[in-house]
Amino acid sequence: MKEKSGAPRDYEELIRVIHDRYDEMSKSYQKIAVYLTQNPNDVAVRSVNSIGETSGVHASSFVRFAQALGYEGFKDLQTLFQKRLSTAAPGFEARIKALESELGGRRDCSEAGFLHDLVVRDIASLKEMLTDIPAEKLAEAVKLLEKADVIYLLGQLRSAPVVELLRYILTMLGKRCVLLDPGGGLATHMARAIRKSDVLFAVSFRFYANEVVNIVEDAAGRGIPIVAISDSTLSPLAKSASVLFAVPEHEYTFSRSLAAPMCLAQALTVALAARLQNNAVSPRIPTVTAE
Template identity: 80%
Template sequence: MQGVKTPEDYEELIRVIHDRHDDMSKSYQKIAVYLTQNPNDVAVLSVNAIADRCGIHASSFVRFAQSLGYEGFKELQALFQRRLSTAAPGFEARIKALDIELGARTDRSEVGFLRDLVVRDIASLQDMLADISPKALSDAVTLLEKADSVFLIGQLRSAPVVEFLRYILTMLGKRCVLLDAGGGLATHIGRTIRKKDVLLAVSFRFYANEVVNIVDEAGRNGIPIIAISDSTLSPLAKSARVLFAVPEHEYTFSRSLAAPMCLAQALTVALAARLQKDINPRIPTVTS
């Protein structure tokens, strides 16, 4: 990353990180993802605390900052601190506030696990509400409304999101096709998508290879793509016409789908409102 003009504000820094991401080393890519996903926490934590959370030595953060032209990490961190003066509270700050409100305690019982998950889901939903672009929502619903067919792909733990979308879109009378990994035909069916269709892809770290490959090929073919992922540095980002980055703050066994499922539901309710010309749309249900 030598020869790059040193970014003077947060927005310029993020642009440089995105432009240079593919040429970075694996450790620098991991740092870049953490910085873009957790800007408020980067502003207030020490470099050692940030390094611990990222799983990379603090010296690598210093070298990363120097590669962008800064004297050290503190100079880069100052951009995040200036941004924080006008930004909403970060994920950890929201969790702390919720812990106080709900009565923080260390509880390893079954109910304790439930409580911890609920607290994190509330914080994640609040972050998403603050960060999602109204224009991105509108653009995505427009693509869904105008598309002849909506093709859906999501594998591994993203599968429930696209299964939900298939159900609701079908109930709305929208022709949709799920690119199911079963049978090994997803890649081949993906090649039948036309430019008047839309591909809605969902994938989170660690990204399913087939999903990434199908999105890459569809992007090269000029197919409109709506992507739900965990970062603006996701492999889906470069091909997406509309990208929803829903950050995941812990890569653990208990990662929740509450935020992406809520986003999927919001898209379908907004689509229903347009299709039904009604400010209080009703999504039909299957009755016995």
């Protein structure tokens, strides 16, 4: 990414510029871009050294990133995040600290200690999603799902449980759906049957499954409506999605939880049930019962 004059003057313009230039950035700059867009509140209040340590990118790279956008240094870029913070909801790290204070800090590495740590992070992630997911996006996604002749479901690796849950609930609602199962290498071939009257519901998080990304890009090129759940507005699914739900993941470890995307997926299906049953008060999702 080459240095350019005329640095963005406010946070919204900065985010637009980052999105526009993202594909041209180096791998390290892309990593910085993802961190900035996923953690705006933390960027506002933490030092560049602390941000570098958390993100795994050297602080000097953040300085060069800012300069490439036209700023004299990182502090000039950081000012935009600080101005935004006055009207923003608490960030993920702030929620973690508040919950740790409320529930008591983790004191050991016992089994109960691991449970405590995961629960605290899940609660913080759910609260963040509650404030960051726009109501109009939820309504737009549910409208697409309601109108679809068939809902095709796509998710692999650790995203697979989310689409399996969706398949179960949609089937019980009587909504036609097809799981693009990667078994046998047929997912790509099955996806070719998707029509413009259908919807592709894709779920993918870093590190993104190549087949999922390729199917989404091909479907978008054929004008297929796409609802996507991913971890960032800079994910490979973002440009192709008709409706994108960005559920940030603030660490890339084995213990990453699916609590937030699972909750979001279930909320979408409950809202769909309300529309299908014309019952916004108490929509009912049938369950499988023994004969």
